[in-house]
Amino acid sequence: MGKTRVSIRDVARESGVSLTTVSLVLNKNDARISEATRERVLDAIQRLDYTPSRLARGLPNRQSKTLAILVPALQHAFADVYFGEIISGIYEAAAERGFRIMLEVARRDYVKRREYLTVLDDCSVDGILFIGASEEHTWLQDFHGTDRPLLVVNNHFTQWDLHRVECDYQQAGRLAADYLTDMGHTRIGHISGPIDKVLTTADLTTAFIERLTERGTRLADQLIVDGKLHVEFGKLACEELLQRDPAITAIFASNDKMALGAYQAIREAGKKPGQDVSVMGCDDIATARLAEPGLTTISMNFLNVGAESCRSLLDLIKTQTGRSKNNAGVNGATNGTVPAESLRVDRRLPVELIERASVQRV
Amino acid sequence: MGKTRVSIRDVARESGVSLTTVSLVLNKNDARISEATRERVLDAIQRLDYTPSRLARGLPNRQSKTLAILVPALQHAFADVYFGEIISGIYEAAAERGFRIMLEVARRDYVKRREYLTVLDDCSVDGILFIGASEEHTWLQDFHGTDRPLLVVNNHFTQWDLHRVECDYQQAGRLAADYLTDMGHTRIGHISGPIDKVLTTADLTTAFIERLTERGTRLADQLIVDGKLHVEFGKLACEELLQRDPAITAIFASNDKMALGAYQAIREAGKKPGQDVSVMGCDDIATARLAEPGLTTISMNFLNVGAESCRSLLDLIKTQTGRSKNNAGVNGATNGTVPAESLRVDRRLPVELIERASVQRV
DNA sequence: ATGAAAGCGCTAACAG
DNA sequence: CTGTTAGCGCTTTCAT
Numbered sequence: 038m039g040k041t042r043v044s045i046r047d048v049a050r051e052s053g054v055s056l057t058t059v060s061l062v063l064n065k066n067d068a069r070i071s072e073a074t075r076e077r078v079l080d081a082i083q084r085l086d087y088t089p090s091r092l093a094r095g096l097p098n099r100q101s102k103t104l105a106i107l108v109p110a111l112q113h114a115f116a117d118v119y120f121g122e123i124i125s126g127i128y129e130a131a132a133e134r135g136f137r138i139m140l141e142v143a144r145r146d147y148v149k150r151r152e153y154l155t156v157l158d159d160c161s162v163d164g165i166l167f168i169g170a171s172e173e174h175t176w177l178q179d180f181h182g183t184d185r186p187l188l189v190v191n192n193h194f195t196q197w198d199l200h201r202v203e204c205d206y207q208q209a210g211r212l213a214a215d216y217l218t219d220m221g222h223t224r225i226g227h228i229s230g231p232i233d234k235v236l237t238t239a240d241l242t243t244a245f246i247e248r249l250t251e252r253g254t255r256l257a258d259q260l261i262v263d264g265k266l267h268v269e270f271g272k273l274a275c276e277e278l279l280q281r282d283p284a285i286t287a288i289f290a291s292n293d294k295m296a297l298g299a300y301q302a303i304r305e306a307g308k309k310p311g312q313d314v315s316v317m318g319c320d321d322i323a324t325a326r327l328a329e330p331g332l333t334t335i336s337m338n339f340l341n342v343g344a345e346s347c348r349s350l351l352d353l354i355k356t357q358t359g360r361s362k363n364n365a366g367v368n369g370a371t372n373g374t375v376p377a378e379s380l381r382v383d384r385r386l387p388v389e390l391i392e393r394a395s396v397q398r399v
Numbered sequence: 400m401g402k403t404r405v406s407i408r409d410v411a412r413e414s415g416v417s418l419t420t421v422s423l424v425l426n427k428n429d430a431r432i433s434e435a436t437r438e439r440v441l442d443a444i445q446r447l448d449y450t451p452s453r454l455a456r457g458l459p460n461r462q463s464k465t466l467a468i469l470v471p472a473l474q475h476a477f478a479d480v481y482f483g484e485i486i487s488g489i490y491e492a493a494a495e496r497g498f499r500i501m502l503e504v505a506r507r508d509y510v511k512r513r514e515y516l517t518v519l520d521d522c523s524v525d526g527i528l529f530i531g532a533s534e535e536h537t538w539l540q541d542f543h544g545t546d547r548p549l550l551v552v553n554n555h556f557t558q559w560d561l562h563r564v565e566c567d568y569q570q571a572g573r574l575a576a577d578y579l580t581d582m583g584h585t586r587i588g589h590i591s592g593p594i595d596k597v598l599t600t601a602d603l604t605t606a607f608i609e610r611l612t613e614r615g616t617r618l619a620d621q622l623i624v625d626g627k628l629h630v631e632f633g634k635l636a637c638e639e640l641l642q643r644d645p646a647i648t649a650i651f652a653s654n655d656k657m658a659l660g661a662y663q664a665i666r667e668a669g670k671k672p673g674q675d676v677s678v679m680g681c682d683d684i685a686t687a688r689l690a691e692p693g694l695t696t697i698s699m700n701f702l703n704v705g706a707e708s709c710r711s712l713l714d715l716i717k718t719q720t721g722r723s724k725n726n727a728g729v730n731g732a733t734n735g736t737v738p739a740e741s742l743r744v745d746r747r748l749p750v751e752l753i754e755r756a757s758v759q760r761v
Numbered sequence: 762a763t764g765a766a767a768g769c770g771c772t773a774a775c776a777g
Numbered sequence: 778c779t780g781t782t783a784g785c786g787c788t789t790t791c792a793t
Contacts, residue, residue: 042461042520044770055780060772071778088520092457093770096785099404101454103501113685115490116483124477128504137523139465140500142490158404158450160786161499269689323475327631406786417764422788431762455786458769522770 043085052081063089095160100358103137104350105162107153109169110144118322119339123168123190126343134351141165148176157185164350166190171234184357188350188382191342193236200353200382202346204337206237209388210244212335213289213317216390218252221399222287222315225249225256226278228264228271228299230291238266241291241319260285264295271295275302279314286315286399293318293325293334296395300328311395321391331393342386349382405447414443425451457522462720465499466712467524469515471531472506480684481701485530485552488705496713503527510538519547526712528552533596546719550712550744553704555598562715562744564708566699568599571750572606574697575651575679578752580614583761584649584677587611587618588640590626590633590661592653600628603653603681622647626657633657637664641676648677648761655680655687655696658757662690673757683753693755704748711744 048059054074061070062078070078081087095101106124108114115121124138131138139162143153153176156162164186170177172194180187181197188200217225227245230238246256259281264274271290275298278288290296296318303310310316311330318325321336410421416436423432424440443449457463468486470476477483486500493500501524505515515538518524526548532539534556542549543559550562579587589607592600608618621643626636633652637660640650652658658680665672672678673692680687683698 058779088517090770091521091523092454092461092463095454096458097772113480113483113487115477115486116480118475118478121475121478128502138502140490140502155450159453161453419764433762452786459788
C-alpha cells in the first residue's frame with residue numbers, strides 16, 4: 038500500500054523537471070515546452086500511472102469542469118424520452134470538451150433554498166442547462182440580467198430573456214401546415230400543448246394556424262384542443278375533436294406522444310388512423326417510426342438540441358472566465374451592472390419534415 | 400465588484416473567531432463548540448451569504464461528495480423508464496445525504512480508457528452505481544476483489560461478485576407462478592428476457608418454472624420465448640407462443656413492456672387480452688396501470704431499488720474511508736490484499752403482487 | 762472550548 | 778524554455 042496517491046510532484050521528480058513544467062504539459066499549454074521534455078514528462082506520467090486530481094485542479098481557478106442539467110420535479114422526469122434524448126446530446130458534447138455532467142432536480146425546497154445558485158457558488162458546477170422550463174418557473178428571474186451561466190434548453194420566456202437554444206418551432210408549424218395543405222386537407226383538427234405555459238408550443242400552434250390561413254384554410258377555435266403533451270390527454274383531445282367535427286380528415290398534434298394518443302382514439306372510434314383520419318405529429322421520437330402506421334412528423338433532433346445547447350453554454354463560460362480575468366484589475370468601483378459585451382445566446386435550430394405513412398392524400 | 404468571493408476567512412473575521420472554529424461549526428463537529436460561538440458564526444455566515452467551496456472542501460480528504468451513475472451505451476439509455484425510475488431513486492437518497500449525482504455513459508472508448516477508474520482516481524466521484532449491467536460487461540472484473548466503491552444496481556454476475564442490491568426476482572417468479580396457478584391456469588406461455596445475459600431475468604424464469612412444477616404444471620420448453628425485454632420483441636414472442644399452442648390461457652412476461660407487446664399480438668390475433676388470454680407482467684411501470692385492461696404485474700419498486708442502492712454505496716464509502724484512516728499508519732508492507740473486514744453488499748429487496756384486470760380466473 | 766499552522770494537489774505570475 | 782513561489786479555500790492535528 039503505497040498510500041499517498043501519486044501527485045504532480047512525483048511526476049516532476051520522476052521526470053527530473055519542475056512542477057510547472059509538468060503542469061504545463063498537462064494543460065497542453067506546451068507552446069513553450071520542448072518536445073524532448075514533453076515526452077519525458079508524458080513518459081513519467083505513464084510509468085507512474087498518474088491521474089491529476091480534478092479537485093486540486095479546479096481549486097486555483099475555481100472551476101469544476103462540470104455542468105449541471107437541471108430538470109423540473111415532474112414525476113418520472115428522467116424516464117421521459119424527450120429529456121432523455123436531450124440529456125444524451127448534452128452528455129456527448131460535454132464529454133467532447135472534457136466536461137462532466139451533474140444531475141439536479143428542481144424540487145420545491147431545492148428552489149426555496151435557491152440551490153441553483155449554490156451549485157454555482159460552491160464551484161460544484163460551472164454552468165447550468167435547464168430542460169423542461171415553463172412560464173411557471175418564476176425563480177428563473179434570478180438569472181435574468183445576470184451573467185450567471187444558465188442556459189434554457191428548448192424553451193423561452195415572455196418576461197425574462199435568458200440564454201437559450203431551441204428548435205425552430207415556427208418553422209415546424211409552417212412545415213406542418215404546408216404539408217397538410219399540399220396533401221389536400223382543409224378540414225383539420227389540432228391537438229396543441231399548454232400554450233399559455235410553454236411558449237415553444239405556442240409558437241408552434243401560432244405558426245401552424247397562420248400558415249394555414251395563408252394557404253386558405255381557417256382553423257376554427259373549437260378544433261384546437263389542449264392535449265398537455267401527454268399520450269393520455271392526447272387521446273382525450275382527439276376524442277373531443279372527433280366529436281366536435283366528425284368530418285375532419287386530418288389532425289396535427291404538437292408532439293408525437295399526443296399523436297400516438299390520437300391513434301388510439303381514432304381506432305376506438307372504429308376508424309383507421311392514417312387512412313380514415315390522417316395524423317401528423319411533431320418531435321420524431323423513436324416510437325414514431327415504430328408505430329403502425331409510421332407517423333409522419335417533424336424531426337426536432339433533440340439529441341442535437343442538447344449537444345448545441347451544451348456547446349453554447351460552454352462557449353459562454355469560456356468567454357466569461359476570459360473576460361472576468363481582464364476586468365479584475367481594471368474596474369475599481371461603480372461597475373455593478375452587466376458588462377456591455379455580455380451577449381445573449383439565442384439560437385434557433387432547423388427542423389425537418391419526416392414523411393411516413395400517417396397522412397393520406399385527399 | 401467585491402471580487403474575491405467570500406471565504407471561510409471572511410466569516411472568521413466577521414464573527415471574531417478562528418478559521419478552525421468556523422470549519423468546526425460547518426462540519427457539525429460542534430461537540431466542543433459553545434452554543435454562543437456557534438450562533439455567532441452561523442450569523443456571520445448568513446450575513447455574508449457565505450457558501451463553502453466544494454472543491455476546497457474536498458481537497459484535503461480527497462472526496463467530492465459526488466456519486467456517479469454509470470449506464471451502458473444503449474441507444475436512448477436515459478430515455479428508458481426503467482433507468483429513469485432508478486435514477487430518480489438514487490437522486491433522492493443521494494440528496495438526503497448531501498451527495499451530488501454525476502452521469503457517465505460506458506461508451507466503447509470510455510471503457511477502453513478505463514475512465515471508470517479515472518473518475519474515482521481523480522476524485523471526481525466517491526463511488527459508482529452501475530445500472531443496466533449484463534454478463535457482457537467484462538470490464539467489471541476491474542472491480543472484482545478490490546475495494547473500489549462500485550455497486551451494481553439490480554443485477555449480478557456469475558463470475559465476479561461485486562457489491563449489489565437487487566429486487567428479489569426469485570420471489571417474483573414464485574409469486575407469478577402461484578397467482579396464475581391459483582387462478583386456475585395450467586396451460587401457460589412465458590416470454591422471458593435474455594436469460595444467458597441478464598442473470599436477474601434468469602432468476603425470474605427459473606423460479607417461475609420451478610414453482611409451476613411444484614404446483615403440478617409443467618412448462619414446455621417450446622412455450623418459453625425470449626422477448627429481449629422490449630415491447631416489439633415481446634409482441635413477436637407472443638405471436639410465436641400463440642402459434643405454437645393456440646390453447647394457452649395465460650402468458651407471463653418477464654417485464655411489463657413485453658406484456659404490453661403481448662397485448663398487441665393478442666389483439667391482432669383477434670382475441671382479447673385479459674379475457675381470451677390472460678397476461679401477467681413484471682415491474683409495474685407507470686403504463687401498466689394505464690393499459691387496457693390494467694396489467695396485473697409484480698411491483699419491483701425501482702425507485703426504492705435506486706434509493707437503497709445509493710444508501711448501501713454511501714454506507715460502504717463511509718466505512719471504507721473510516722477504515723483506511725486507521726490502517727494508514729498501521730500496515731507497513733505486505734498488505735496488498737483486501738482487508739478481511741471488507742464486506743460485500745448483497746441485498747435482495749422484496750417485491751409485491753399487483754392485481755389488476757389482465758388475468759381471468761379459469 | 763478555541764487557535765496556529767501545516768498541508769491537500771494543482772495553477773499561474775514572475776523570474777531567469 | 779524552465780524553475781520559484783505564492784496562493785486557491787478548506788480540514789485537521791496539535792497546542793493552549
